[in-house]
Amino acid sequence: MGDSPDLLPGTLYMMILRSLNPGPLHGYAIAKRIREWSKGDLQIEDGSLYPALNRMLLKGWLKAEWGVTDNNRRARFYRLTAAGRKRLEAESSAFNKMIRAIQLVMRTS
Amino acid sequence: MSWRNLFLRNKVDREWREEMEAHIDLAADAFLAQGMTPEQARAAALKQAGNLIARREEIYQMNGIGWLDSLWSDLRYALRGLRHQPTFTATALLTLALGIGANTAIFGVIDSILVRPLPYPHAEALAGVWHTAPGFQAFGENLSCTPSMYFTYREQNRTFQQFGIWSSNGASVTGTAEPELPRALVVTYGVLDALGVQPLWGRWFSRDDDTPGTPQTVILTYGYWQRRFGGDRSIVGRILTINAQPTTVIGVMPQAFRFGRDPELILPQRFERSQVSLGNFSYHGVARLRPGVTLAQANADQARMLPIWLNAWPPPPGFDRAIFKNAGVAPKIQPLKQEVVGDIGATLWVVMGTLLLVLLMACANVANLMLVRGESRQQELAIRAALGAGWGRIAREMLIESMALGVIGGALGLGIAYAALRILVAKGPATLPRLDEIRIDPLVLAFALGVSLLSGALFGIIPILKYAGPSVATALRGVGRTFSQGRERHRARNILVVVQMALALVLLISSGLMIRTFQQLRTVKPGFKHPEEIQILHSFSPAAIVNQPERVMRSHQEILDKLAALPGVTSVALADSAPLESFISPNNPIYAEDKPYDKGQVPPVRRFRMIAPGFFQTMGTRVVLGRDFTWTDLYARRHVAMVSENLAREIWGDPRAALGKRIRVGNTDAWREIVGVAEDVYDDGVQVKAPPIAYWPALMDGWLFGNDDQGFVTGNGMFAIRSSRAGTQALLAEARQAIWSVNGKQPVFLVTTLKELYDQSMARTSFTLVMLAIAGGMALVLGIVGIYGVIAYAISQRTREIGIRMALGAQPSGLLGMYLRQGLRLAGVGAVIGLAAAAGLTRLMSSLLFGVTALDPVTYAAVSALLILAALLASYLPARRAMAIDPVEALRAE
16 A cells, blocks of 8 residues: 555545545545644555545445546546445454553553 | 356456546545645555556456466467467477377277267167087188077077177179179168167068068168169069069168178078078177176177087088087177177277377477477576476476367368378278267377377476476576586487487387288299189079089180180189188088098088189199099089198198099098198188188089989189280270170179289288388488488587587597497487387287287397498588588688
């Protein structure tokens, strides 16, 4: 995947899924949203989204459709499928569990 | 990975590119809104996006199937490499094509003859109905059926769906311009039904057709229908004159119908139930087993019926029922395929085995070439390894290259196999059954592909082990061109050459053994001389006179006189069959007057031949003791007989004791005095022990099988003409005219020369000989090329060393000796291994040998000597070149 090393494995998927939860977005908007959430802490090149998007399309978590943006540019919009929604729920609970576990470890050491 | 995306990949890729461009535009829009100039905005957008090309590539890979992609690119790389070395490629391909082609061809033969089912619906349910009978040894391993068995089996069996008996015969067709005797298949009701092949036009025989007294009917086969009637569909219902009787055509068989000896006509067999006896084992039984019935059950059923048969029918006139009881007739129902195919399997597997060895040698040769190539590529490989190519990757590339070679070679080989099979079918050695069914079917194609891939892997793995192993990177150090190569660098190639030599020796020994077999067969005195000078033809007596034995004999003699008067004819003879025509010779019991048999004890059953005076003289068979028959013996119906030397020895222990003794056939016919003893004749072919033969006059009275007081005469005359013109159309035309001038237009048939019969009897040996000789020849060439290659290569790699040695004063003869010794050592080690292997392997072909053992020392010594000599020559040629090296040149060249 060539993910940036400071990203936990699988978190990119989760963040994409999360960003699409409110409604369909195009790739640039997803990147923008993730950047805003992380307040610039996560070093992600916009381009690295696309391999992840491709894989998620293959896995059937997402659907893509061409459409037009607010300022009249053609773009592909992604939306969650039922499988994607289920995946998001599973991932976020697993992630929360893991984060709690890590925090516990870090605190006791 | 997804197959759908694999095929739509380029379209998908285009979409991603559009999307990424859209992304950049959107990002640039955002930067523009922050107040950048368009150029700055675009640059910032691109920077933020990162390496989009790499991302696209990543997606592209993700949508593909990795190994397939790289396989394709490796394949293209391999083909390019092969194209760039045309000499190497052509040599390798030619070697492989020959090896794979030969194997594919012989596998095609094996597949067609042994593997594929017979061409009938549900052929697996078809069985040949035979018997064994220790008491009737003259009939061999397979005792056929009698007419009485037909009735018993048909009516009493519990395991046959259909059953019938058949025989091969000739049937004269007259009333046409040229009388002829087409090959006829004579079948009872049930035979065609059992085979299950529907007629193309018309109908099968019904029960009525084989009832005596009903109108005569005939079915034509496709070939005869086409040849004689031009495929005229109105033929059904027409009336032909067959065997002098009006006969209605009731059907035509389809083109694909095959049975018996390639018949042209099919006639119904008619038995008069009241005239049938226990005797006359002249018919083949064929049955279609009921569904689910095994051969064992069918045999048990046959065993149950045999006692019923023994008691239900009378013995033939002049014989005791006890003879049949004591003969020990036992069931032997076997798959019909076994009957059709016979024992050709042994020959074919031996040929296939030898050709596989040839292929192995071819692979060794190609592996050797690959090693040479690998040697020159070593630096390239080492550099690539140094640059990070894993050895697995390099190995895969080399393997793909050799597999590609294998498959291309196999494709060429398939072409060779196709051509070879066409030639084989056209030449049609009589020894191969089902010859016209031979073709290349999917199984053969699969075989060719499998063998190609396997060969590719086989010769591919050797250079891989040597050059692409985990140590590939270390090779960089050793490739300085200024060093002579270390011993271990040659080891792989030397081992290959030794293997080749060993294989070549095995193959040459097996073909040598066949040559010796052929020689031994040639030295057998067959009991006749100069068979190429003997013209043989058969003709019937006209139906009008067949019941007057004396008239028939007079007309035979008249024909003989006319034949003898033809130009260039030295002598003529008449009999009921010629030597080696055992398929028309009868076998019957013989009683000797002075050797009383208990009532019911089975006397020996021996071959009979009915002859007129001059038969032995014409054939060149010596009359060892006593005298030949005279015309007076015949016309005066004297009770005389002759026997072969081995028959005399068998009964009386000494040929001289036979003269004056009396023999007969049954217990009511006349005793006949033995007036002469003739040399043994190899009547079943020279491979088979000469059968004991009793000779009887062609005209007799008091004969068991004659119908009445008129006596007995040989109606089917075999005319033999000894002439230097034998085999020519001119002589044949004159002979035919001579026969017709006496007998009217009777068909003349079974036209051949004794030489042809003799050659046919050795057809299987000749076939095996030719096949093994081809294999042996290929092996010799491959072996020589192998040794030549190794020596020549070693010398080319050591040019500099040789130059130094010669500059320091080494004698050319010393260098020559060094290389000769090297070649000799390889050949010698190979020969020793080969001798051991041959001693084990040639045992498998002992059933094909005659007069030599599988360990024949002459063959082994001669072949080893031949191979060593060839190896010496193959090393001498390149070594002589080495002597001509100019030291200064050699040193400067580097």
